[in-house]
Amino acid sequence: MAVPLSNVELAEERLDLETIELQLLLEGIFRQYGFDFREYAHASLRRRVWRRVRAEGVDTISALTDRVLHHPEVMERLLVDLSINVTAMFRDPPFFSAFREQVVPLLRTYPFTRIWVAGCSTGEEVYSLAILLHEEELYGRTRIYATDINEAVLERARGGVFSLEKMKEYTENYIRAGGKKSFSEYYLAKYEGALFDRTLTENVVWAPHNLSQDGSFNTFHVILCRNVMIYFDRPLQTRVHGLFHSSLERLGVLALGRKESIRFTGYEDYYEAIDDAERIYRKVA
Numbered sequence: 001m002a003v004p005l006s007n008v009e010l011a012e013e014r015l016d017l018e019t020i021e022l023q024l025l026l027e028g029i030f031r032q033y034g035f036d037f038r039e040y041a042h043a044s045l046r047r048r049v050w051r052r053v054r055a056e057g058v059d060t061i062s063a064l065t066d067r068v069l070h071h072p073e074v075m076e077r078l079l080v081d082l083s084i085n086v087t088a089m090f091r092d093p094p095f096f097s098a099f100r101e102q103v104v105p106l107l108r109t110y111p112f113t114r115i116w117v118a119g120c121s122t123g124e125e126v127y128s129l130a131i132l133l134h135e136e137e138l139y140g141r142t143r144i145y146a147t148d149i150n151e152a153v154l155e156r157a158r159g160g161v162f163s164l165e166k167m168k169e170y171t172e173n174y175i176r177a178g179g180k181k182s183f184s185e186y187y188l189a190k191y192e193g194a195l196f197d198r199t200l201t202e203n204v205v206w207a208p209h210n211l212s213q214d215g216s217f218n219t220f221h222v223i224l225c226r227n228v229m230i231y232f233d234r235p236l237q238t239r240v241h242g243l244f245h246s247s248l249e250r251l252g253v254l255a256l257g258r259k260e261s262i263r264f265t266g267y268e269d270y271y272e273a274i275d276d277a278e279r280i281y282r283k284v285a
């Protein structure tokens with residue numbers, strides 16, 4: 001006679017089944033739509049997927065898979081859930097101070113600079129960088145390539161309209177980041193939002209790019225990628241570091257921000273730290 005399963009065994013079995021369902025969903029998304037979330041850290045993916053399961057009014061991840069595969073609009077909604085888009089202008093102000101103090105002097109030595117902002121979300125980081133470079137009189141000789149996996153956020157970034165309610169917080173960030181003017185000079189309060197000066201994006205190319213699948217598309221003097229790789233598992237982080245290393249010019253700058261780390265990626269020996277706390281590095285090998 002079969003021995004009944006204990007509660008712990010039942011819970012383990014459910015977890016195993018859930019892992020299978022999650023893997024099938026991710027495989028299906030990849031095959032049907034080309035978005036590759038297969039190497040994202042599972043703990044946070046699982047939470048997000050379950051949120052979408054409930055929001056779509058189904059009971060299991062398998063039922064969600066069925067919807068996702070047959071209805072592109074469900075995929076779009078899930079994509080928004082999976083690609084966490086939280087961002088802010090002058091987010092982590094000390095990072096921008098460090099960039100101004102340590103990286104700007106290096107950029108002055110180049111006649112022209114190409115900067116890649118990978119995982120730019122709705123663009124707040126790019127507008128912040130453009131403002132900083134503008135104030136340092138470097139913007140005119142810079143091209144910023146701003147990329148993200150998610151087309152919807154890029155569309156919002158191109159629009160350059162951000163919530164008016166956020167302007168108080170962004171002004172404080174700007175001041176803490178060493179801003180040199182009055183922040184309100186950069187936007188017009190209209191259209192139910194703050195419309196940012198179009199000249200700030202004159203030298204910006206917005207384009208879709210998937211860090212887990214796509215290759216290099218240029219070489220850069222600076223690569224900025226903050227709050228993106230924390231969602232990737234270790235092999236994917238290593239892949240992305242390989243991509244960044246091969247895309248950086250000799251002595252190019254890799255700016256990761258304090259939530260990311262280069263340790264244990266296999267690339268730590270190729271860089272020296274410019275700013276330890278803000279995880280800003282220079283390629284030396």
Ligand SMILES: C[S@@+](CC[C@H](N)C(=O)[O-])C[C@H]1O[C@@H](n2cnc3c(N)ncnc32)[C@H](O)[C@@H]1O
Nearest residue numbers: 083084087119121148149150210211212226227
């Ligand atoms: C939390 S936001 C970070 C935005 C900005 N870098 C910042 O620090 O404020 C993470 C962004 O990474 C993007 N992303 C996630 N996976 C990606 C991938 N495989 N390739 C490119 N972008 C990705 C998401 O769409 C999202 O917009």
